[in-house]
Amino acid sequence: MNYHTSVLLQETIAQLRVAAGKQYIDGTIGGGGHAGAILEKGGLVLGIDVDSDALANIKKNYQLPIANAQLILTKGNFKDIDTIARENEFESVAGILLDLGVSSHHFDEPERGFSFGHEALLDMRMDKDLRVKAGDLVNVLTKNELIELFTKLGEEPFARPIATHIIEARKIKPITMTTELAEIIKKAVPYTKKINPATKVFQALRIAVNDELNNLTEALPKAVTLLESGGRLAVISFHSLEDRIVKRSFLEFAADGLGTIITKKPIIPENNEIKANSRSRSAKLRVFERI
Numbered sequence: 001m002n003y004h005t006s007v008l009l010q011e012t013i014a015q016l017r018v019a020a021g022k023q024y025i026d027g028t029i030g031g032g033g034h035a036g037a038i039l040e041k042g043g044l045v046l047g048i049d050v051d052s053d054a055l056a057n058i059k060k061n062y063q064l065p066i067a068n069a070q071l072i073l074t075k076g077n078f079k080d081i082d083t084i085a086r087e088n089e090f091e092s093v094a095g096i097l098l099d100l101g102v103s104s105h106h107f108d109e110p111e112r113g114f115s116f117g118h119e120a121l122l123d124m125r126m127d128k129d130l131r132v133k134a135g136d137l138v139n140v141l142t143k144n145e146l147i148e149l150f151t152k153l154g155e156e157p158f159a160r161p162i163a164t165h166i167i168e169a170r171k172i173k174p175i176t177m178t179t180e181l182a183e184i185i186k187k188a189v190p191y192t193k194k195i196n197p198a199t200k201v202f203q204a205l206r207i208a209v210n211d212e213l214n215n216l217t218e219a220l221p222k223a224v225t226l227l228e229s230g231g232r233l234a235v236i237s238f239h240s241l242e243d244r245i246v247k248r249s250f251l252e253f254a255a256d257g258l259g260t261i262i263t264k265k266p267i268i269p270e271n272n273e274i275k276a277n278s279r280s281r282s283a284k285l286r287v288f289e290r291i
């Protein structure tokens, strides 16, 4: 099975203006699609991912560039991009990419617990070294904390009835499985044909378990200082919470005189990409260039 279909691949590589011999940091190497395109153009890549499965897959598929030291891999969190870059002598780079969120692999591997369609333990950790799993949040948070989580990180309009149903179900036994939680949510919200009613709650839990918004907020100012003059930071986001952070951070960088926002409006996928890969439909690419 394809590990992950890269989103906005051509657009991102064009924006990074990849040049042979220059250094690039891929902070979310995932299935390696974007990194592979940078390598093909002769760029040198420092590839980071929190997920050891992703890195094992890259090691298998990119043996030659690894052997040639064209690709360096590190398990780590992009919130530590400054330290990781320094340790690997990637301190003044031509481009940085953050392609946020999970890869298709995470949804395709039932035991990772990201998908409401596959029966699995409620896990959702991208980094298996993290201690708190989605199931811990579902069973430990108070009703008000659940409501706040589903509202803030899932923008779920039925947060209150869902939290009430979870508390009731929890009184009988802990909620441990993805499908169990999906069933509880289904009972709590009015029927809709459009999207699975569990979508937003699963998104909220995933963002919380992996601390995704704080990681991004922390990483962006560090990333921008690692760019050489004319170097570009490209960020692909998949929902409005992330996109808002990217947009605001870029505005702050511009106001601080650090460089220019290249994408006054975000770049979004063409219709044919959305048709071929429905996950791309919410993607937004924003680019900042260092002065």
Ligand SMILES: C[S@@+](CC[C@H](N)C(=O)[O-])C[C@H]1O[C@@H](n2cnc3c(N)ncnc32)[C@H](O)[C@@H]1O
Pocket (backbone or CB within 6 Å): 004, 005, 006, 007, 027, 028, 029, 030, 031, 032, 033, 034, 035, 048, 049, 050, 051, 054, 076, 077, 078, 079, 099, 100, 101, 102, 103, 126, 215
């Ligand atoms: C959308 S995928 C990247 C796909 C990649 N661009 C490609 O073309 O195959 C996102 C990847 O980022 C990783 N990730 C998410 N948050 C991270 C973080 N804070 N630090 C490092 N890696 C992270 C995930 O484990 C996942 O493998």
